[in-house]
Amino acid sequence: MLRRSLLATLPALILPPGLAAAQNRPALPPADAGVVPPQARAPLLARAEAYLNSIGTMRARFLQLAQNGGSAEGTAYISRPGRMRFDYDPPEPLLLVASDNQFLYYDRELKQPSVVPVGATPLGLLLRREIRFAGDVEVLEVTRNAGFLGITLRRRDAPAEGRLSLIFSEEPMELRQWLVVDGQGRQTRVTLSAIETGMRLERGLFTFNDPTFFEQERNR
Incomplete structure (x- = not known):
């Protein structure tokens, strides 16, 4: 089943196989282009750290592509530290929310919530208080190519959980894409557009442990 497929691979945010192929794929460079030698990494890493730690809130459109060609679009919200939300456009009934060290998967049609630890996905690295x-x-x-900076990382004590590649535009510095590769080698690529930062985001977008959360979702 489509929904069961997504739930089984939630820690890597892998899309279900039934989604349609994307018509307009983003023209960002591959993450393995222009490898930077270790001795030249420090200033690039420091700049990316400073940028990520400067983000309090972010809202963006996203295009999510799975390894099998499936795709979905929607709106992403980040409120650091600790909170993230992926609202998928119809007809996908899916909602993903990170808060309180948990990642919620919610199917609006089935009204069925499931939860996994934020630490089960490499994306948890983006939600830390200090990155x-x-x-x-x-x-x-670390890679550089055509004005883009790529940084591939993983948790040192949990290499089996997979790795995360972050792709930034360098001028201006902006997070444009990430690629998650899970422990089985399955890939999911998320590309951001129409990026806004510094806005006020309602806490209710993320507080799924509040008893009124799902009632509010039904009325959205």
């Missing part, structure tokens, strides 16, 4: 490409975060590769 550092050091310590328990291992940088696997």
Whole structure:
């Protein structure tokens, strides 16, 4: 079943196989182009860290592509630290919300919620209070190509959970895309557009532990 397929692969945000192929794929460079040698990484990593840590809130449109060619679009919200929301456009009835160290998967048609730990997905790295490409975060590769900076990383103590590649435009510095590869090698690519930062986001977008959350969702 389509929904069961998504739930089984939720930690990597893999799309179900029944989604239609994307018609307009983003023209961003591959993450493995222009590898930066380790001795030249430090200033690039520092700049990316500073940019990510400067983000309090973000709203953007997203296009999500699965390895099998399936695609979906919607609106993404980030409120750091700790909160993220993916609202999928119809006809997809899906909602993904991160809050309180949990990731909620909610099917609006079935009215069925499921929860996994935020730490079960590499995307949890983006929700930390302070993002550092050091310590328990291992940088696997840094690339530069055609005005884009790519940083591939994973949790040092959990390599089996997969890896995360972040793609930034350099001028101006802006997060444009991420690629999640799970422990089984399955890939999901999310490309952001119409990016806005610094706006006020209602806390109710993320507080799925509030008893009124699902009632509000039914009225959206």
